[in-house]
Amino acid sequence: MRTQPAPDAARGTDPRSATDGVAGPPLPERDVRAKRPPVLRFLLRLDTARRLGRVLSLLLLDLLGVFAAIFTALMIKYFARDAFEFSTVIDQTKQYASFAYLVTALLFARSDMYGHRSVRPGLTRIVASLFQVMVVSLIYAVVSGETFSSYYLFYGSLAFAVAYVSTLRFAYERITGYLLSAAGYERRAVLVGSGQHIEQVAHALKAGDAGGIHLVGFISLTPRPDNGLRSLGSLEDLSDILARGGIDEVIIADPDFPQPQAVDLVDRCHQRGVRVRVAPSTMEILIHRAEFLPGQSVPLFELKPPVFEGVDFALKRSFDLLVASVMLLLLSPVLLVAALAVRLTSRGPIIYRSIRPGIGGVPFACFKFRTMYRDADQVQAELEDANEASGAIFKIKDDPRITPVGKVLRRFSLDELPQLANVLKGDMSLVGPRPLPQRDFDRLEDWHRKRYLVLPGITGLWQVSGRSDLDFDDLVRLDFLYLERWSPSLDLTILVKTIPAVLSRRGAF
Incomplete structure (x- = not known):
């Protein structure tokens, strides 16, 4: 993410055009993987510190959510038995929360829950991961010889954990999103593909929660469509577009995007430090329920009917x-x-x-x-x-x-x-x-x-x-x-x- 791009004079000109009127071969683009100047290295260290702060703050919120969930479940249990003692509940919460939080942090990390806000999953992944935490904790308790009069502690803690963790993370997303928006941060994206697919992806990003994406414009492989976005030119103009700065990511919005051009696009984007994403096609969605059929001369996948059996x-x-x-x-x-x-x-x-x-x-x-x-x-x-x-x-x-x-x-x-x-x-x-x-x-x-x-x-x-x-x-x-x-x-x-x-x-x- 970045603020609004600075004027061209502040950003510098494209090195390929800096020939002062003298004809000659274009200069190679600067690869972001090359050695960086001291000022840039300092800024990158600040970015690393910001990432560390993000991970630590999310870990702390998850700790609070898990601890509060187990505490609430135990408190209700002891209240129901008319035997509530604050010290007893706190001690048992500490005993159970340490293992539960460790599993939660590991599964959340595996699901990229501590990643950049643009790739952090939402409620669906939170619920799925916490459900897995409950299953792992239950299996561990049974194997360890723990006995329970009921398993309320597990499903009760799960219910409260979903409520607390999701609420804390929702508040975190809203607060940090507001602060970033107030500071002028946004992810500026370019859509690349054919007309119909560009329009569909643009509509989906605008209608849903696009995570702070601002669509700068599009590059179409087919005759330029009228989709309400600004046409930035042809695919051959991509290097010039990226050189002007202000682009954070390029989204390929075409399942039939030619492979050679896709490879070249990815390389040019990565040289400029620009992220590349691919919008899923219908077949990519369907493949989630495909089943591999072994023993065939050609690898085949069967798309089973979507029924519960x-x-x-x-x-x-x-x-x-x-x-x-x-x-x-x-x-x-x-x-x-x-x-x-x-x-x-x-x-x-x-x-x-x-x-x-x-x-x-x-x-x-x-x-x-x-x-x-x-x-x-x-x-x-x-x-x-x-x-x-x-x-x-x-x-x-x-x-x-x-x-x-x-x-x-x-x-x-x-x-x-x-x-x-x-x-x-x-x-x-x-x-x-x-x-x-x-x-x-x-x-x-x-x-x-x-x-x-x-x-x-x-x-x-x-x-x-x-x-x-x-x-x-x-x-x-x-x-x-x-x-x-x-x-x-x-x-x-x-x-x-x-x-x-x-x-x-x-x-x-």
Whole structure:
């Protein structure tokens, strides 16, 4: 990262043009790997100190998060037994936290959690690594002969660690990001590729959290497209562009980028100390579920259908049963209050049984707290022209069919809580593609129906990625992304991120 580039006079001119009008061969570019002058060596030492400070501060935050998580879990345990003593809890926390923190630091380092902010993973990797810490700690305790009346300490500490560590790191990212932004730091990037791919990657970087990336412009191998970015010229102009300074990285936004030109591009960028990144293609995403088939004359990889079977299904189903049971128990007061509010404010049943296609398109009764008046289904046909959603979905922001209590329940997704019973019945999963009403299902295109290869979910990537702010086709693509990259840690991450998404009411109506 760097501040805004200085004027050309301060940066110096391109050495290849410093011929004072005398014709001759261009001078070679200066390789950043050459010996550096004393001033630059001093600045690099400052950069090393800054990196060390970043690693130490993140290590300290992780230590606080792990220690606080174990302390909280033990405190609740002793409070439940009415035997809480602060000194005892502190001593046991120190005993368990030393090993847990060591494993956490090692696994976090392996996942590049202490790297530069531009490459540091987010919540998904935090949850996955902490889950691995719990498994390693549990195995170590069992092998060491430790005995426990229950294993609450492990999964309780995991839950609090996810909350504390992710919150501390989120605060760190926001604070340091604000300070860097206030200081004028940003990563200035150039997109290189063909027109369509450049536009897609640029849109994704602008729509998502690009980590402080400022797109300076693009270099297109095809006729220059009109994508709202500034054209910087052709690939032959790359050396001149980098020589002018102010570029931190070059992003190759084309899966079919010619290999010889890619090798030359990488070498020219590295000579200038510019990072090179490659945006993934569809095949790179699909290869995550490819399985190698040995014994073939040509190495082949099979792309298996994205369904949950065998160990994956058993693991996901066990997770669903455990978490849904606990949530029903903990949220029973909320369920009771919501049920009374529905009953006392409007006529009709408390629970609305919405018949929706489930796995394989087989219909099932999806339970919801009733949020509409009794004649809502009959009135919908008259409101089709007022539909505000794209694609197959029917949504109206100020739907006249919704009761006052229903608006509150929908605003915070409380109307979905009865679907925990659907999870216990086996009709739904905690996390998965959202089940659509029959009316919406009938309007789906063929390629949309791939989302029905698995059990529908109470929450999913829709809920944590913008909800109804997104175009319907983008929502379906999120379902496909979930199917391709499913893991227990991804399910846990989505569940954790659903809470702030619901509380912030992002995209909900």
